[in-house]
Amino acid sequence: MENGVSVVLCCYNSSKMLPETLEHLCNQNVNPEINWEIIIVNNSSTDETVEIAEKILRQKSPVAYRIINESRPGLSFARKSGIENAVYAFIIFCDDDNHLNPDYVNVSYEIMSSRQEIGAAGGISESKSRIKLPAWFEEHKQNYSVGKQAEVSGDITNVNIALWGAGMVIRTEAAKYLYSKGFKSMLTDRKQGELSSGGDSEFCFAFRLAGYKIIYDERLNLKHFLPDFRLNWNYLRKLSRAFGAQKIYFEPYLKKLNVNSSIPFKENHWSKEAFRLLKKLRQYGLKKLLKMNKLSEGDWEQLRIEKTIGRLQEILKIRNRYNKNFILLEQAEWMKKIILK
Known part of the structure; x- marks a missing residue:
């Protein structure tokens, strides 16, 4: 690739977020020798997202841009369309609430060009909001994709970490390789009215299983804008339950990678996992579960309970699919070790 x-x-319905995000994107200070482009993927928006993006980019974009449509709802489908349409060797996933530092494109190019085996890279993010952050935010900011993703910059391939999608940089060839060999996300990420996510983590797990490296570099810096409605404890509780649900889809990857797994890969059954989760809920105590809504804001245990409930609900929902996910991953052609040239 070039x-x-x-x-x-x-x-998706990003008309209010886009102006400031595109302002930062159009103000990138990019080395003239680095080619770059902007691709807007409209994921079935019903507002003026396309019109606003077109107007701003027509007036301010320093590089070629395209606006493409993806009718299938879900962030994973939108990102796949972006990958399929990208013409350059590296891709930055910029969410509609990400304000990239002026050197983000330059640093991304430098990192990804340094080693051919790097499949993905991510950095650090700071919170940005119009209201005062809640007292509990600092302790729980990782849930909002804010803060450091690792202790120090470097290779995190063998660490129990998956990069978040906000500002994640990937190797286009690696992503296209996965899709060409049959990779299909077990998740669809966020849809209208839902909080589920995780396709970014799934991509990192897939890159690792395909033989690529994952890099953390704090030179990749962005500000993550958080709307008022997200800075609410009940929102975080719902988000935690969604995180619990997505973990069910990560289990085949994590067990294949031997991360925190005591169960042999081929010996998995939804009923065993459901029983384990029920047992875990019992350990919290019936009294605490019944009074969970009365627990104080900032209570870690309340979020842990939400995650456990989310996992249990999801495994019961997909019980007929649960075992198949392990089999599909075991048979995946894309998982064969890549021989890098």
Whole structure:
């Protein structure tokens, strides 16, 4: 593929978020020798997302841009469309609430160009909001994709960490390789009215299983804008339950990678996992479960309970699929070790 960077911005009803996000994107200070482009993926928006993006980019974009449509709802589908349409070797996934530092494209190119075996890279993010952050936010900011993703910059391939999608940089060739060999996300990420996510983590697990490296570099810096409604304890509780649900889809990857797994890969059954989760809920005590809504804001245990409930609900929902996910991963052609040239 041609050397350069494709910035992919996936949007669903992003008309209010886009102006400031695109302002930062258009103000990138990019080395003239680095080719780059902007791709807006409109994921079935019903507002003026497309019109606003077109107006701003027509007036301010320093590089070629395209606006494409993805009718299938879900962030994973939107990102796949972005990957398929990217013309350059590296892709930055910029969410509609990500304000990239001026050197983000430059640093992304430098990192990904340094080693051919790097499949994905991510950095650090700071929170940005119009209201005062809640007292509990600092302790729980990782749930909002805010803060450091690792202790120090470097190779985190063998660490129990998956990069979040906000600002994640990937190797286009690696992503296209996965899709060409039959990779299909077990998740669809966020849809209208839902909080489920995780396709970014799933991509990192897939890259690792395919033989690529994952890098954390704090030179990749962005500000993550958080709307008022997200800075609410009840929102975080719902988000935690969604995180619990998505973990069910990560289990085949994590067990294949031997991360925190005591169960042999081929010996998995939804009923065993459901029983384990029920047992875990019992350990919290019936009294605490019944009074969970009365627990104080900032209570870690309340979020842990929400995650456990989310996992249990999801495994019961997909019980006929649960075992098949392990089998599908075991048979995946894309998981064969890549021989890097």
